Amino acid sequence: MNVLPSYRIARSLPLALLALSSLGVALAQPRLRLAETTIGPVSVAAGANGPTRTIDATNAGSGTLSLTASSSVPWIAATIGASRTCSVLGGSSCFPVQVALNTASLTRGTYTGIVTVSDPNAIDAPQTITVTVQVGGGVPDSATLYVPTRPGATATTRFFTNSPVQGTPTTTSGGSWLALAFDGASSFAFTLPYVIRATNPGLAEGTYNGAVNITGSSFAGDNKSVPVTLNVTSRPIIALSETRLRLRIAQTAATQSNYINCTNAGLGTLTLADNPVSVSSAAPWLGASRFAGTNFIQIDVNPANLAPGNYSATVTINSNAANGPQTVPVDVQVVPSAAPLVSAGGVVDNATFAGNDELARGTIAAVFGEQFLMTAPTAATSLPLQTTLSGVRVLVNNQPAPVYYASYGQINFQIPFDAPTGLTTVAVERDGARSNLTAVRIANRSPRLLTFGNFPGYGIIVNQDGTYPLPASAGLGAAARPARSGDTLVIYALGLGPTVPAVASGVGAPVSPLAVISPAPGVVIGSNSIAQVDSITPDFVGLTPNFVGLYQINVRVPAQVERGNAVPLYLNFGAQVSNRVNLAIQ
Numbered sequence: 001m002n003v004l005p006s007y008r009i010a011r012s013l014p015l016a017l018l019a020l021s022s023l024g025v026a027l028a029q030p031r032l033r034l035a036e037t038t039i040g041p042v043s044v045a046a047g048a049n050g051p052t053r054t055i056d057a058t059n060a061g062s063g064t065l066s067l068t069a070s071s072s073v074p075w076i077a078a079t080i081g082a083s084r085t086c087s088v089l090g091g092s093s094c095f096p097v098q099v100a101l102n103t104a105s106l107t108r109g110t111y112t113g114i115v116t117v118s119d120p121n122a123i124d125a126p127q128t129i130t131v132t133v134q135v136g137g138g139v140p141d142s143a144t145l146y147v148p149t150r151p152g153a154t155a156t157t158r159f160f161t162n163s164p165v166q167g168t169p170t171t172t173s174g175g176s177w178l179a180l181a182f183d184g185a186s187s188f189a190f191t192l193p194y195v196i197r198a199t200n201p202g203l204a205e206g207t208y209n210g211a212v213n214i215t216g217s218s219f220a221g222d223n224k225s226v227p228v229t230l231n232v233t234s235r236p237i238i239a240l241s242e243t244r245l246r247l248r249i250a251q252t253a254a255t256q257s258n259y260i261n262c263t264n265a266g267l268g269t270l271t272l273a274d275n276p277v278s279v280s281s282a283a284p285w286l287g288a289s290r291f292a293g294t295n296f297i298q299i300d301v302n303p304a305n306l307a308p309g310n311y312s313a314t315v316t317i318n319s320n321a322a323n324g325p326q327t328v329p330v331d332v333q334v335v336p337s338a339a340p341l342v343s344a345g346g347v348v349d350n351a352t353f354a355g356n357d358e359l360a361r362g363t364i365a366a367v368f369g370e371q372f373l374m375t376a377p378t379a380a381t382s383l384p385l386q387t388t389l390s391g392v393r394v395l396v397n398n399q400p401a402p403v404y405y406a407s408y409g410q411i412n413f414q415i416p417f418d419a420p421t422g423l424t425t426v427a428v429e430r431d432g433a434r435s436n437l438t439a440v441r442i443a444n445r446s447p448r449l450l451t452f453g454n455f456p457g458y459g460i461i462v463n464q465d466g467t468y469p470l471p472a473s474a475g476l477g478a479a480a481r482p483a484r485s486g487d488t489l490v491i492y493a494l495g496l497g498p499t500v501p502a503v504a505s506g507v508g509a510p511v512s513p514l515a516v517i518s519p520a521p522g523v524v525i526g527s528n529s530i531a532q533v534d535s536i537t538p539d540f541v542g543l544t545p546n547f548v549g550l551y552q553i554n555v556r557v558p559a560q561v562e563r564g565n566a567v568p569l570y571l572n573f574g575a576q577v578s579n580r581v582n583l584a585i586q
Helices: none
Strands: 033-034 040-042 051-061 066-069 076-080 094-101 110-116 129-133 143-148 154-160 165-170 176-180 192-199 206-215 225-233 238-240 245-250 256-264 274-281 284-291 296-301 307-317 327-335 341-350 364-370 393-394 403-406 410-414 420-432 438-443 489-494 522-525 538-545 551-556 564-572 579-586
Touching: 033 129, 040 051, 040 094, 040 154, 051 256, 066 076, 076 110, 076 143, 094 110, 094 129, 143 154, 143 192, 165 176, 176 206, 192 225, 238 307, 238 327, 245 256, 245 364, 256 307, 284 307, 284 489, 296 307, 296 327, 341 420, 341 438, 364 420, 393 403
Parallel strands: 040 129, 143 225, 245 327
Antiparallel strands: 033 051, 051 094, 066 110, 076 094, 110 129, 154 192, 165 206, 176 192, 206 225, 238 256, 256 296, 274 307, 284 296, 307 327, 341 364, 364 410, 393 420, 403 410, 420 438, 489 551, 522 564, 538 551, 564 579
16 A cells, blocks of 8 residues: 655655645635734844834735734734725735834843734634844854865854944954855845855864954944854864754643754764753753654653743753754743644645645645644555544545645645635644634646755656665765666656546556546756757656555656756646756766
8 A cells, every 4th residue: 555644744854755627716704914924033222122013914805804913922012003005915905913022121132922913704814923033133242163174165154133234354363264244135124134154265173263343233232343263173063954943832732743953064974972962951841862873853842731831941962073062942832722723824735845836636735733633643554545534634625635644733635636726725623623714726737846855956756776866975875876868767746637547536546547647748857958849758647556646757868968966857838837856967
């Protein structure tokens, strides 16, 4: 039996895939839209309150919004102002969400709180606004960076300001290795990202000193000299996939696990200590351990016996790295148990996980939120997939959909092949308790190539000998080799739409006759290809036999093809193309 319980699970270990015309639906309800979902980081002087910030909310549906606002922390006061003319969003009127920053009692540091904007009768509600303040300013007091003994190696530390700054770097040893750079355009008003960057010009192992003099900020606390220490080392340098965890969990939920990937940005072999992790005292709700045989750290949060409120602790990761040990703050908000809650925009396809994307009929999707399942995660074990899994259902246009996998914060399910195209709604039901509604747009086809979670940008593609066409730097040994001219590749995808013959929702694809896509798309390989000219006709495009919702494309690599460690590939349906993925070709 071939059930694919999860293509990717949020904040968990990467999973290997292989060992693996109807009218749109009118949304006759109010629909909440926010102009922004982030405030800050806002620099605030110590001992002072920050400026009140405003984010516009509007109604993208019918009827009338009736909004309320609440905060997860006492230093934020959120209120809804009177309706006024909307200048930013598409609605005829806006409700200003006013966020007062009562920060005078906070000590120096960075703080984050959540504002929740609610309307129980609206689609895409509630929504949250993440608010971050930097008490004392965003420019750090000092910076310590580590780079390997390899010319050209770099290391950075990032900070945010609320006005443009200038920086004059100086070094007292090691030559010109230090710089300050603007780190790209910010998507949020008044928030400007900068990096202090160290580049090894060929230095020997040792410690080198410098400073960056910051001037020009409208916030006085950011105008200062920042001492910078550069450590050049031949040892491993530990890099963490998460440097801070912020979690939200219901009182009666099962223990929730999150994972931090520890990788080596330096030289040699990174080795975690025999007892690699420790937890700060007075935090019986927090556990940490090394995931067996890996450099993943498993962080467990158990809300049992915790009252609603905010809790904080730290996890320390010990290793042989030059920059070890590393301390990771863990902030947890415990909330009362309630009905399931779907995050606004939280329904995405399982290939790209891109928000606000169209979902194809028959595709595998993930819905994110909270309180979906209060017990341990569970997965389907037989076909056809059922529409209820451990008391959990997903409703697409109020009709139950086949479910692969369910956990506290994520459900993987199939968009039914007969789902109406256009704008419709998704909800989650747990033991009869129904969630809020969120809007999704469904198309007949929305092709998406699957990618490796642990090799970003590379497609889940298999060579004809069962290896993966990845570069040697992937570190998979004999399990990976670049593709060659004449090889037949198997490319895996979602969202290619209905097949001939048609396959029912939740049912494994047939072996005979094969369920094919007709007409088939072309396969485009190479960065210089012109789709209409250079599309390769595949040998087969259709559903993978015995799997639900999984498509494969079998194609031969032509003799004349671009070669390299990151050659782009995509599907061409003419007016519609897939996302691009990489593969290695020699």
